[in-house]
Amino acid sequence: xxxxxxxxxxxxxxxxRCLALATFVSSAVFAQAQTVAIENVMVYTANEQAxxxxxxxxxxxxxxxxxxxxxxxxxxxxxxxxxxxxxxxxIASNTTxxxxxxxxxxxxxxxKDAKAGLDFDPSLAFNPQSTVIPFSRQGGISHSLIxxxxxxxxxxxxxVADLSGELDSNVKPQQALxxxxxxxxxxxxxxxxxxxxxxxxxxxxxxxxASKKKATDKPxxxxxxxxxxxxxxxxxxxxxxxxxxxxxxVDRSADIAQLLTLKKTYGFDMIIYGGAGALILADxxxxxKVSVIVDPMRNxxxxxxxxxxxxxxxxxxxGAGVNVILTETDTHSLQQLRFHAGNxxxxxxxxxxxxxxxxxxxxxxxxxxxxxxxxxxxATLVLWSxxxxxxxxxxxxxxxxxxxxxxxxxxxxxxxxxxxEAKMPRAYIxxxx
Numbered sequence: 001x002x003x004x005x006x007x008x009x010x011x012x013x014x015x016x017r018c019l020a021l022a023t024f025v026s027s028a029v030f031a032q033a034q035t036v037a038i039e040n041v042m043v044y045t046a047n048e049q050a051x052x053x054x055x056x057x058x059x060x061x062x063x064x065x066x067x068x069x070x071x072x073x074x075x076x077x078x079x080x081x082x083x084x085x086x087x088x089x090x091i092a093s094n095t096t097x098x099x100x101x102x103x104x105x106x107x108x109x110x111x112k113d114a115k116a117g118l119d120f121d122p123s124l125a126f127n128p129q130s131t132v133i134p135f136s137r138q139g140g141i142s143h144s145l146i147x148x149x150x151x152x153x154x155x156x157x158x159x160v161a162d163l164s165g166e167l168d169s170n171v172k173p174q175q176a177l178x179x180x181x182x183x184x185x186x187x188x189x190x191x192x193x194x195x196x197x198x199x200x201x202x203x204x205x206x207x208x209x210a211s212k213k214k215a216t217d218k219p220x221x222x223x224x225x226x227x228x229x230x231x232x233x234x235x236x237x238x239x240x241x242x243x244x245x246x247x248x249x250v251d252r253s254a255d256i257a258q259l260l261t262l263k264k265t266y267g268f269d270m271i272i273y274g275g276a277g278a279l280i281l282a283d284x285x286x287x288x289k290v291s292v293i294v295d296p297m298r299n300x301x302x303x304x305x306x307x308x309x310x311x312x313x314x315x316x317x318x319g320a321g322v323n324v325i326l327t328e329t330d331t332h333s334l335q336q337l338r339f340h341a342g343n344x345x346x347x348x349x350x351x352x353x354x355x356x357x358x359x360x361x362x363x364x365x366x367x368x369x370x371x372x373x374x375x376x377x378x379a380t381l382v383l384w385s386x387x388x389x390x391x392x393x394x395x396x397x398x399x400x401x402x403x404x405x406x407x408x409x410x411x412x413x414x415x416x417x418x419x420x421e422a423k424m425p426r427a428y429i430x431x432x433x
Contacts, residue, residue, distance in 0.1 A: 041081025089142025
């Protein structure tokens with residue numbers, strides 16, 4: 001029997017593409033499976049002991065740190081770390097990374113929606129290929145806690161994402177319920193606090209009622225059951241169960257005290273962002289295990305709520321035993337987070353505490369398997385040319401979950417385009433990635 005060659009013979013172009021794709025996939029898998037050893041490097045572990053390892057060797061593969069200072073080094077790739085410093089990837093807190101390209105362009109802004117409720121989940125709009133992400137990696141940023149920017153007291157749900165730039169980036173949605181309270185031109189903060197208190201009380205009562213009916217084995221088909229099944233009710237149920245913290249954007253000491261009272265009454269976990277007046281409540285914050293996210297460069301009198309804020313707040317809170325996390329408030333300047341940490345050091349924060357405040361501490365707060373250089377931890381590492389908190393230093397290499405990521409950003413490509421000599425018009429020049 002004769003067969004039609006057009007039907008049964010493969011197209012050469014198609015076959016070539018398939019082979020190329022197979023080669024690319026196998027190469028990517030092989031690269032991920034390779035082990036890497038960074039030798040003769042100074043290591044800032046960012047652990048609780050603030051250990052610094054000199055002339056150390058760190059071996060990683062399969063996305064995890066395999067060994068530190070092994071007796072015998074077996075690795076596919078060896079990197080000379082002489083004169084360099086290795087740190088965990090840094091973590092930015094409270095950003096709009098991946099949700100906003102240009103602040104002045106409304107169509108590139110997915111941080112808010114007029115119809116959104118407190119269950120607004122901005123992680124659905126996260127763009128791992130945002131041009132802001134590679135630029136942030138140049139500052140050693142590997143992960144970010146990302147929030148919306150709604151105007152109401154409830155600002156939706158915060159989420160965590162890595163900065164690998166891959167479409168399958170590790171995104172952890174619903175990591176915190178965001179609530180803000182403070183002075184405003186219209187309305188009173190009293191109403192916002194009352195709203196939070198009312199919702200907490202209603203949720204606690206609904207949970208108690210559901211538990212009571214379950215104990216009596218009665219079918220639950222009434223209205224209280226219907227309310228408990230709503231997204232808003234489910235979120236508050238998670239909040240009261242300790243599965244979802246409240247991320248409170250608050251400055252005034254009196255407001256922080258009110259929130260601490262609610263926390264004690266209803267038993268939820270809480271994170272403070274801002275915390276200009278947090279210092280006088282330091283003992284309570286320590287007792288309630290409340291972390292405070294601080295912008296160490298914030299010292300201007302932007303409002304009456306922020307009057308207590310000084311450049312020394314981070315150091316003083318840390319000295320009082322509060323779990324301090326440092327942040328940079330401008331999403332488009334996240335690469336400067338390390339400089340902010342350096343300024344915190346200049347104003348009294350111990351150096352290794354500053355490193356931990358942008359790595360280990362936010363990682364622990366967010367439940368990330370990174371932030372510390374230790375055997376078994378995620379190989380999310382940054383190799384620096386020198387002191388990471390110094391302006392003159394830069395990132396030499398960076399790995400997120402064991403995979404090396406590029407440090408070239410859009411700004412670099414534009415620089416190369418307009419500084420290149422070519423016969424073609426500049427718009428046609430395509431710099432190599």
